[in-house]
Amino acid sequence: SQQGEEDPQALSIQEGENATMNCSYKTSINNLQWYRQNSGRGLVHLILIRSNEREKHSGRLRVTLDTSKKSSSLLITASRAADTASYFCATDIEAAGNKLTFGGGTRVLVKP
Amino acid sequence: DAEITQSPRHKITETGRQVTLACHQTWNHNNMFWYRQDLGHGLRLIHYSYGVQDTNKGEVSDGYSVSRSNTEDLPLTLESAASSQTSVYFCASSDLQGATSEAFFGQGTRLTVV
Numbered sequence: 284s285q286q287g288e289e290d291p292q293a294l295s296i297q298e299g300e301n302a303t304m305n306c307s308y309k310t311s312i313n314n315l316q317w318y319r320q321n322s323g324r325g326l327v328h329l330i331l332i333r334s335n336e337r338e339k340h341s342g343r344l345r346v347t348l349d350t351s352k353k354s355s356s357l358l359i360t361a362s363r364a365a366d367t368a369s370y371f372c373a374t375d376i377e378a379a380g381n382k383l384t385f386g387g388g389t390r391v392l393v394k395p
Numbered sequence: 396d397a398e399i400t401q402s403p404r405h406k407i408t409e410t411g412r413q414v415t416l417a418c419h420q421t422w423n424h425n426n427m428f429w430y431r432q433d434l435g436h437g438l439r440l441i442h443y444s445y446g447v448q449d450t451n452k453g454e455v456s457d458g459y460s461v462s463r464s465n466t467e468d469l470p471l472t473l474e475s476a477a478s479s480q481t482s483v484y485f486c487a488s489s490d491l492q493g494a495t496s497e498a499f500f501g502q503g504t505r506l507t508v509v
Contacts (some may be wrong), residue, residue: 325485325500326438348486371437373498381426381445381489381496382453387437 285388287315287372295392302359304389307352315348316383317357320369329357329370332347363395371389397422401486401501408508414473416504418486426489427469428498429453429461431482438485444469445491476508 287308306315314333318326326390332339332348332355345358346375357365369390373383408414418427425446430438434497440453442461450461458480460472473480483505487498 316497318498318500323503325502326487326498327500328497331497356441375496381491382428382440382443382455383487383496383498384440385430387435 286357287374287384289370289372289386289389291389292387293390293392295394296362298362298364298393298395300362302362302366302391302393304357304370304391306355306357306386308355308372308374308386309353310374312350315346316346317344317346317355318373318385320371320388322368326371327349333393337354344386359391362391364393364395367391399486399488399499399501401484401504403504404502405505406507408476408506410476410478410508412476413496414476414506416471416473416484416486416506417468418469418471418488418501419467420488420499421467422488422490422499423466424499426491426496427463428487428489429459429469429471430485430487431455432485432503433481433482441470441471441484442469476506478508480506481508482506484502 290305316331317329343360350354369388371388373385402417428443429441444463486501489498
């Protein structure tokens with residue numbers, strides 16, 4: 284079974300709007316990561332947040348982590364057409380080594 | 396620049412044939428992983444390796460095998476291809492010694508079993 288589950292499964296917004304997607308997971312984690320996948324391509328790392336962090340920013344990305352609720356959110360501000368992609372959360376469980384467990388992803392469409 | 400490459404990018408094979416997908420990384424990473432991606436399932440871990448001669452089963456390892464004879468390569472073998480193994484396969488690597496466990500992904504191999 285998947286460790287992470289993203290919500291919503293799909294999201295359609297206008298350029299310039301913000302996009303928010305959520306990730307819930309089941310077990311304690313070492314860190315949580317977000318990846319982007321453009322159609323037909325491999326995954327690209329966006330941001331990592333450690334279990335002792337609550338919020339992290341990188342450019343137009345903002346990630347929050349609530350370990351008590353076992354959930355994380357990814358906010359993309361001022362979205363652009365180039366942000367159209369699938370976004371995946373992945374959890375790293377330290378006891379299991381350095382392997383990542385991925386959720387099913389959120390497909391984001393940014394309309395120009 | 397360091398990179399991770401997969402070959403072939405596309406493969407069509409027949410049921411029952413043995414197939415090997417190649418993964419080569421020049422990051423000098425200790426960790427290497429194979430995932431498969433199917434609609435509705437996201438990415439699922441098949442096998443992984445934390446170093447030379449180390450291999451471990453992931454969530455969906457049945458029908459697959461890997462070997463790690465050097466740092467750079469982790470080939471994935473389908474012993475007897477089945478239609479259920481039609482999927483997109485991704486190889487990834489990461490550095491256990493690094494500050495983060497960020498994974499770097501290859502471009503993927505689209506495998507069709509007919």
